[in-house]
Amino acid sequence: NAGVTQTPKFQVLKTGQSMTLQCAQDMNHNSMYWYRQDPGMGLRLIYYSASEGTTDKGEVPNGYNVSRLNKREFSLRLESAAPSQTSVYFCASSDGVTSGGLETQYFGPGTRLLVL
């Protein structure tokens, strides 16, 4: 099993450009998450999908949109990138509350995004 995979690994954007970060998991998990990691601030939840067909806002959703394409895939879109969105983005998945409240999250390797 590959676990959680993310593409791309690195990306440089200019202010105002758009892009989509891709995430896929092969663990048959119900829930998927997008976080951003900034120095000294830990991980902050952007959006999550508790199950296929549902998405919800996390702590810092402004400037982002998400799509739960199917059970395996969860994408994060930046419609108009801003320098404040320079960060490392992590996707994660878990069995989720629909499987008895198992909240353990498994993380991908991350996407490093620089917005100029």
Add this chain to the structure above:
Amino acid sequence: GENVEQHPSTLSVQEGDSAVIKCTYSDSASNYFPWYKQELGKGPQLIIDIRSNVGEKKDQRIAVTLNKTAKHFSLHITETQPEDSAVYFCAASWYNNNDMRFGAGTRLTVKP
């Protein structure tokens, strides 16, 4: 919402010594407390977790303690090794809530 504070931000120990990282949380409804280890250039990896119905959990050299009254929990690493060097994150969430909140992280350095 939940707020998690983590201390210290950096910790340096000699190989073989113990390391302790502490976290406090604000929401008394939180009942799940995982700890993650992040190595350079990689995603966080779960190393141990504890639920509110127990006060302590051990896994070889790693242990976590939880004090629900005081709303704090700690990670204890004994007999530290250089490969324990990494950034460690604590987190807190409550049942049926996918919104897990993380501490800011502790950079642990184990000197040979």
